Amino acid sequence: MAGAHVRIDNRLIHGQVTVAWTRRLGVRRLLVCNDDVAADDLQRALLPQAARGLPTEVLTVADTLTAETGPDLMIVAKDPEDAFRLVEGGLHPGIVNVGNVAPRPGTTYTMVTRSIAVTADEADAYRKLAATGVPLVTQLMPHDKPADFLPLLDRKGL
Amino acid sequence: MALTLWAIYCTYDGLGPFLIYAQRPLIAGSIAGLIVGHPLLGLLVGATLELASLGVYTYGGATIPDYQTGAIVGTALAAGAAGDTSAQAAIGIGVGLPAAILLAALDPVGKIVTTALVQRADGYAADGNARGLAMIHWVSLVPWVAVRAIPTFLAALAASGGLVKDITASIPAGFVHGMTLAGSLLPAVGFALLLGMMELSRYWYLLLIGFVAFAYLHVPLLGIALIGVAVAMLFVTLKRDEPVIGVPESPTEESTVDARLTKQDLRRVFRRYFWSSQISWNYERMQALGFAYSMEPVLRRLYPEKADYVAGLQRHLQFFNTSVLVGGPLILGSSVALEEAGTPKSAASTKVALMGPMAGIGDTLVFALYNSIVFTMGASWALQGNWLGPAFAAVMVLVPYALVRRWQFGFAYREGKRLAGHLAAGALARVAQGATVLGFVVLGGFIPSIVKVVTTLTYRQATTVQGQPVTQAVAIQDRLDELVPFLLPVLVTAAVYLLTAKARLRPVWTIGIVVVAGVVLGWLGWFAPSAPAKS
Numbered sequence: 001m002a003g004a005h006v007r008i009d010n011r012l013i014h015g016q017v018t019v020a021w022t023r024r025l026g027v028r029r030l031l032v033c034n035d036d037v038a039a040d041d042l043q044r045a046l047l048p049q050a051a052r053g054l055p056t057e058v059l060t061v062a063d064t065l066t067a068e069t070g071p072d073l074m075i076v077a078k079d080p081e082d083a084f085r086l087v088e089g090g091l092h093p094g095i096v097n098v099g100n101v102a103p104r105p106g107t108t109y110t111m112v113t114r115s116i117a118v119t120a121d122e123a124d125a126y127r128k129l130a131a132t133g134v135p136l137v138t139q140l141m142p143h144d145k146p147a148d149f150l151p152l153l154d155r156k157g158l
Numbered sequence: 159m160a161l162t163l164w165a166i167y168c169t170y171d172g173l174g175p176f177l178i179y180a181q182r183p184l185i186a187g188s189i190a191g192l193i194v195g196h197p198l199l200g201l202l203v204g205a206t207l208e209l210a211s212l213g214v215y216t217y218g219g220a221t222i223p224d225y226q227t228g229a230i231v232g233t234a235l236a237a238g239a240a241g242d243t244s245a246q247a248a249i250g251i252g253v254g255l256p257a258a259i260l261l262a263a264l265d266p267v268g269k270i271v272t273t274a275l276v277q278r279a280d281g282y283a284a285d286g287n288a289r290g291l292a293m294i295h296w297v298s299l300v301p302w303v304a305v306r307a308i309p310t311f312l313a314a315l316a317a318s319g320g321l322v323k324d325i326t327a328s329i330p331a332g333f334v335h336g337m338t339l340a341g342s343l344l345p346a347v348g349f350a351l352l353l354g355m356m357e358l359s360r361y362w363y364l365l366l367i368g369f370v371a372f373a374y375l376h377v378p379l380l381g382i383a384l385i386g387v388a389v390a391m392l393f394v395t396l397k398r399d400e401p402v403i404g405v406p407e408s409p410t411e412e413s414t415v416d417a418r419l420t421k422q423d424l425r426r427v428f429r430r431y432f433w434s435s436q437i438s439w440n441y442e443r444m445q446a447l448g449f450a451y452s453m454e455p456v457l458r459r460l461y462p463e464k465a466d467y468v469a470g471l472q473r474h475l476q477f478f479n480t481s482v483l484v485g486g487p488l489i490l491g492s493s494v495a496l497e498e499a500g501t502p503k504s505a506a507s508t509k510v511a512l513m514g515p516m517a518g519i520g521d522t523l524v525f526a527l528y529n530s531i532v533f534t535m536g537a538s539w540a541l542q543g544n545w546l547g548p549a550f551a552a553v554m555v556l557v558p559y560a561l562v563r564r565w566q567f568g569f570a571y572r573e574g575k576r577l578a579g580h581l582a583a584g585a586l587a588r589v590a591q592g593a594t595v596l597g598f599v600v601l602g603g604f605i606p607s608i609v610k611v612v613t614t615l616t617y618r619q620a621t622t623v624q625g626q627p628v629t630q631a632v633a634i635q636d637r638l639d640e641l642v643p644f645l646l647p648v649l650v651t652a653a654v655y656l657l658t659a660k661a662r663l664r665p666v667w668t669i670g671i672v673v674v675a676g677v678v679l680g681w682l683g684w685f686a687p688s689a690p691a692k693s
Contacts, residue, residue, distance in 0.1 A: 013514045015521065043511040045582035050514035102477030103442055105280050114441040143664060
């Protein structure tokens with residue numbers, strides 16, 4: 001498949017994505033990729049309204065793999081497992097950017113950066129994703145300096 | 159001491175009730191001026207910093223210059239400076255602006271503390287300990303206040319000595335002139351940042367309406383705002399026939415709802431949110447602790463079993479971030495209704511679905527549009543030494559925001575799950591578009607009226623007077639005015655816009671460039687805020 005920008009962000013569509021990143025990358029379309037979100041009528045109806053006019057789809061992982069991609073598309077994956085399934089299914093992003101992963105109370109997590117919480121399961125998923133050869137970085141905002149993601153996991157002993 | 163208390167109040171007001179939006183420099187500086195006995199100075203410093211900061215708002219909690227503290231500190235120190243009020247104002251801006259930028263470094267310190275605190279809140283929630291949760295929430299206000307009140311205290315201390323007067327007496331007049339010009343150019347930064355937040359390529363032509371109204375028809379700003387409202391209504395009504403997205407309603411679900419909450423329960427929830435929504439903002443969960451604290455009375459009432467109560471607290475301690483003035487109360491009311499309806503999963507799902515759209519629309523309505531219009535008008539009056547400026551701004555935020563928040567909460571609670579249907583049907587998009595149109599028209603009038611710059615340069619022109627060859631000086635500004643009135647303010651704003659939106663310079667660097675350019679050009683005497691009186 002042709003490439004697309006892929007961002008892992010469980011906040012899905014919000015100001016950082018719609019204002020900062022879409023301009024920096026020349027994005028004209030957004031795609032939220034997650035099976036649960038795609039099955040939720042409310043989120044499927046409301047998320048496009050957060051996109052400030054950009055055409056936005058909310059699809060399952062399987063549907064995303066059959067959708068038209070391209071350099072003007074940004075795919076927002078909710079978690080690293082979804083991103084891995086996309087790559088395993090044939091998507092070839094030039095880079096995968098981990099943006100925000102907010103912690104869920106009641107789970108055991110470690111804050112890897114200010115905005116990224118990682119559980120043990122998620123750490124495994126990130127490593128699986130990186131093993132596919134796709135560069136995995138974290139860069140919250142365009143003016144931040146990108147950092148390799150795996151060393152951050154190593155540093156926290158995950 | 160009074161200044162320190164004022165700094166404490168400003169910080170609290172900007173995280174909790176937003177009664178008078180005291181965190182904005184127009185309000186913070188004006189009251190600081192009263193406190194130190196230099197009311198006009200406070201107006202001028204506060205208004206100038208206000209206009210420089212129009213487009214500077216936090217996205218996702220990003221650190222921005224601390225204009226509140228900058229305005230207070232700048233006013234306090236300038237009050238002890240040598241010279242008349244306009245010279246003091248230039249010094250106040252010269253101090254307040256770098257102070258705002260440098261003090262931003264303390265902001266993450268405060269947020270790191272609140273982030274550490276929220277992890278302890280998880281422990282209290284797991285135990286069902288509401289008192290502990292509330293304590294963490296309110297204690298989180300302390301680091302926010304500390305990083306702003308301490309610098310204010312130190313500045314007030316420095317100002318009370320005679321040192322400030324001695325230092326400022328030796329500042330060359332050229333620098334004061336330069337800083338005055340820089341102050342009048344800074345609004346271009348605010349306007350350029352606003353344009354960068356809005357869809358300029360789609361609506362640029364609306365700027366012309368406001369510009370023509372001001373530059374050629376001499377319509378006052380309030381008149382231009384009314385024109386903007388009319389144009390916005392035209393845009394919205396002409397597009398009313400767009401197809402709507404249908405969200406299936408659940409009439410059977412409605413009939414099963416019976417009221418289990420009292421009016422007092424609802425008032426307690428709203429009151430908690432109103433007075434403290436963001437005082438425990440932190441990097442991990444952002445507004446979640448404030449939301450959970452607000453929901454707690456309802457969860458207590460609905461879930462007598464401890465396990466259910468604990469699950470409810472944990473459900474609402476999930477990450478949450480949205481606009482607290484337009485959006486947050488809506489989501490709160492909806493969550494209360496859905497918890498009461500016995501559909502906690504819907505409550506969680508609706509929160510997740512709504513916080514993104516409401517953040518985008520709420521922030522646009524509040525920051526990019528309403529606040530910018532209100533505070534720009536207030537600041538333009540304040541720059542004339544008119545106390546109507548801060549008073550107007552304070553009233554225009556106090557009344558509408560209190561009413562709008564209360565209405566949102568009540569409306570969302572009554573609508574329950576149907577709320578999402580209303581929003582999905584396009585109400586959000588229509589409101590956002592109308593507000594954007596209004597913003598563009600008004601901005602078109604603001605740029606020429608508030609960015610003040612003229613050139614004092616002249617060129618020699620040979621001509622004949624009564625048959626005799628004569629060389630006379632011709633003011634370049636007169637020629638520019640014949641071409642297009644207010645051309646320089648427009649060009650300055652356009653240049654700053656290109657720096658930020660195209661060259662992607664960070665706001666702090668852009669401000670630095672504008673200040674340096676202003677000081678240099680003003681010092682040289684080539685440009686000034688306004689034309690010298692013609693003899």
